[in-house]
Amino acid sequence: MQYMTSIRNKLAETPAVWVHGVITRLIEKGKVVYISIADFEEGNVKPIATVDLTCFAGQFAALRAKTENAATPFAIKEQLKVCFQIKAEVYIPSGKLQAKILDIDPVYTLGELALTRMAILKRLASEGLLEKNKMLPLPLMPLCIGLITGENTAAYKDFTTRLDASPFKFRVVPVFATMQGNSTEASILNALETLRDNDEIDIVCIVRGGGAKTDLNYFDSEALCRAVANYPIPVFTGIGHEIDRSLLDEVAGVYCITPTDCAKRIVEIAQESWSKLIETAKEIANATRLTLANCTQQLNSAGLRLSQKVSARIQAEKTRHALIRANLQKDTRFVLRDEFARVDRNAEGLKQGSRKILDLAKTRFELIETKVKGVDPQNIIAKGYTLTLDASGKFVRNAAQLKSGDTLRTRFKDGTVESVVR
Known part of the structure; x- marks a missing residue:
């Protein structure tokens, strides 16, 4: 006991130091919070050094309030780069050497977050992913909408209420997901895959209401950004408030400031298409009426001309037929007279010709008979x-x-x- 006490007293003389690393473990257990931070070499996932830290729950709450009230707030969580002020001490009952967290430097973490965000943004831009989803054509009448949001949330209510108030019959296919915390990324990715299998969906909306600014850091996920950028149909985002803008908003096909604004934008697209449709229908109707009037006039003129031509043609045909009939009557008399004369001539010819034909045939027969007898x-x-x-x-x-x-x-x-x- 005395030995451990002397060690604790000696450690009390040791000044506090600032250490930085990546949080690999964070467990809140009763009145104590257990945190481990590690140092890594670039390109290696195996830590080269690890330090186990402790912090009373009250002190940790103060540190959390400090980070969440910073100019750019963030939450203390695993995989976050932090800079803690720690002091070495010994736990006398077990003789265990440990370090206690005294303070946190938000500037260090904010700088790391900003660098990380800038690096992700740069990679996305270099690969052309910031504009890829924006280049997809928006449907003229997006009536079937895939919705990713929290279940029974104000965002869901605001979004659907705005659509229901429109004159259009929208159909919303919701897939509820976790919209804050460490499971946000995986939950939204699963929701995107679920909606991908529905061929009827025109667009997908990812909406979340306001809240702690630290919760919006989860929408800076590079995996989420890549999934949205490469999504086969347009993705709309309406996350947080007007001043909030995440990396997910940067890659979305259409960025809206709030869930209500997202629904409003969809209604506007439908209204624009409907207005164009009505205008086009009016133009078609006007053009049709004008065309019908012109065609009616042309048909009337053509009918009149045709009637005149038909009447003239009928009269001409009547005259021609009357002339043909007169000529036919006159010609028929001449033809009949000639035919009667020809018949009379033929009748006489038949009388005279028959005898001549018989005499000629008899002469030919006698000549043949003589030839036959000659060769007997x-x-x-x-x-x-x-x-x-x-x-x-x-x-x-x-x-x-x-x-x-x-x-x-x-x-x-x-x-x-x-x-x-x-």
């Missing part, structure tokens, strides 16, 4: 010629048909002689 074998034999037949009675026309021993029959005018070929 009997008449040829009678002139002194002979007719030689083989044993089968066929004509023998040349010697090549015969061989030795064949029997021949030769017909003469006055009889037949048989002979044998040798």
